[in-house]
Amino acid sequence: MDDQQSPSDDAKAQGLTTGPLYLEDPDLEGDTLREECGVFGIFGHPEAAAITALGLHALQHRGQEAAGIVSFDGSRFHSERRLGLVGDTFSRREVIERLPGNAAIGHVRYSTTGETILRNVQPLFAELNAGGFAVGHNGNLTNGLTLRRELVRGGAMMQSTTDTEVILHLVAQSKRNHFIDRFIEALRTIEGAYSLVSLTNKKLVGARDPLGIRPLVLGEFEGCPILASETCALDIIGAKYVRDVEPGEIVVFDERGAQSHKPFPPKPPRPCIFEYIYFSRPDSIVGGRSVYDVRKAFGAQLARESHVPVDVVVPVPDSGVPAAVGYSQHSGVPFELGIIRNHYVGRTFIQPTQSIRESGVKMKHNANRAAIEGKRIILIDDSLVRGTTSRKIVRMMRDAGAREVHFRLASPPILYPDYYGIDLPDRGGLLAATHNLEEMRELIGADTLAFLSVDGMYRAMGYPGRDPANPKFSDHCFTGAYPTNLTDQDQVEPTPRQLSLLAEAS
Template structure:
């Protein structure tokens, strides 16, 4: 069995290096006089989905206007002068976490191009699993790529389509791509939304004062006082114009398989995803975890902030008191680096500190949402022991993460996933806990309201736990149908 090598020292003490990083967030407004300002507010609410960059494109019925920045939404789009440069009643926005492409300004979305049929801007949450293959074909055909983002592939496919209407060009592009996507696009007089055929990535329709909203999560509707209308269906394309909302179904019907990690980790707790309260689902994950693996203990301690709802459920199901045994400092940035190893080792205490009064002399159960490489867990367990914990039991409110993601979650390579290279006992020894247990796949599905996982027709995209990838992974394993047809034509 391959054992995980020790991480680089700078990663060992960076808590953020041992987390699953967010995908991206998209937001769009049609028909509101303050479209750009609403979009900025929506992006604020979606900030948890990406913190590296943000951008907004607006349309004023004559021209498109774009503002794209590296950094947080509030660093740039709280400035009234920036919003004033985005006139119009239509706009789309994007929060970026770079699952593909470098963190540079030319990769910041929405991407925009002037096509022969008019301007076209697009923003994308997710990942295309044939983007590299398509990019090579496009470049060989003469395309000039300005970014390293897979979203630009969509832009070029739209540009190369010979269909007369922009929406038909857009649908043609969707038929070429594989993987996971929730898209918002802006054209001359239309806001377009699209969700991949399996509905892996989320997209929601809302309404505010007769104006239409597209967004990744309901929490972005709440911040602007908009009401939820419905989820965009898997494989659906919606076209919003002055005539209203038109729904197109360009793909053969398939059973929906939304990403289960929206419930485990990504979505904000106050969001509603596929009709389910994320907060309530996470609490139920804790309930199921307590039913499956309850140690003798004195106190339940969440690893903040992501472990809090599951820890509440664990406490309620077990009857063991819930206490904030770890206090999180919310005012520490990610870029703090101390010059010496000895001082850098103290960096974990800048973000999390032990609440000794609730820890000392007690048998504690640490509850977290997931375990990736395990380096953060090592530091948290040690912190608990340093604070005088008598025993430290670690519980994870999701199954072991054993496979990498290719649909928009920035997971490490498989050999860096602790559960992919270690047995349960080896993981327990690695993090230094007295016991270690994960929620089972069946328990996760029960928390979602199902009796268990339907192995013949899985209800969710859960490949990180099961290795069951629901789409082709062309860039990883082989040729696309398009490539094969081109080869056949050439021969």
């Protein structure tokens, strides 16, 4: 999708656009990792849709482009899908009233495959031979394009451009007698990363890929089972955390109770390390670890590896805050909010001149001069992608009177693209893949620059270092060690790479 794409006809039909033309200002997003998606489901509760909407509110950080809910009332499925934030639609009573039933699933979307148009908004729904089937997907299939071509050649008519629809068709084409067997057969065909929530006229089904790349947790609320991407979605409704859905596990809930299926050979888990670095909310528990505590540990390890004499530690808000706390606590250097973030930027009008556009970073971040003027500062951020925003923030610190500006990243250099649901540029767009450390330092204008080492990242997670023979996480963006086949990328004919909204404006 082009960064300056006009609002879709679907969006206009729903009255979802305001003004002439909007875009995310790429100057504000140049160093931002885009979240994947978030999923939520509940079975057996009379207020299923309202609870799902609350769960999606808690997962809003995982996708801000669109949201959807599908419910089932015992005889009919009901669907509401909209572009925009959860609160734009699902805080309205009349919308929830159009979603009756005691079972529902929901999805918040940031697209890494497929355009941002209404027909791609999940959960997707189809009437199959055995009844209705809805599915929401967090992740990305690494053979989705290949399977899509095969399905289309076989006569399938695709209604969206998202890889999630492939799963619908695979289930529909299965000749197995029982739904769960058809579902398992479909999952045996796909590759990549996925956490799924699915709804039939009898069952709520959750599934996690065999390596557990994407997270999925099981909770309970007033005796009803819940599936969610993160524990923060349980907290918002006062639900009890039960356990993580295991890698390769399929959990099924119906009127008879719960079932667990493990149809895949066991493999050493490889959860995505970026859940700890960036994606998950700090108040979530992922894989038994507090995300907040892990990020503080990253910061403390960063201080061990690359500290220099400074007066204050300053986070780049909000993602750099926990690591900066850890850095400050370990180094003994005071923590100061030297940058204040405006949380209400949203979308900005296309600016009339480049000079006005170049000031756009101040709409999102502004220097707290009183905390940094005349001081030597260390800036802490979670990661660096292109370097555009980092350069602007360093300049902002100097303009506010900082005497020295040292930049530290609480993750290793990103050297390789991702194919599992994170929106990253190709290698040519990754600053660390095309520049050495000194070149990067000079480009962003810092006095010194340092990244957390790969081994240091593992030490912060409680391991002696990274074991190349048995890495505990999917760390491919740093190491190039992809944990699954990359079938679509290996095709002879060119295939479109994942959609990237990180491209800078020309």
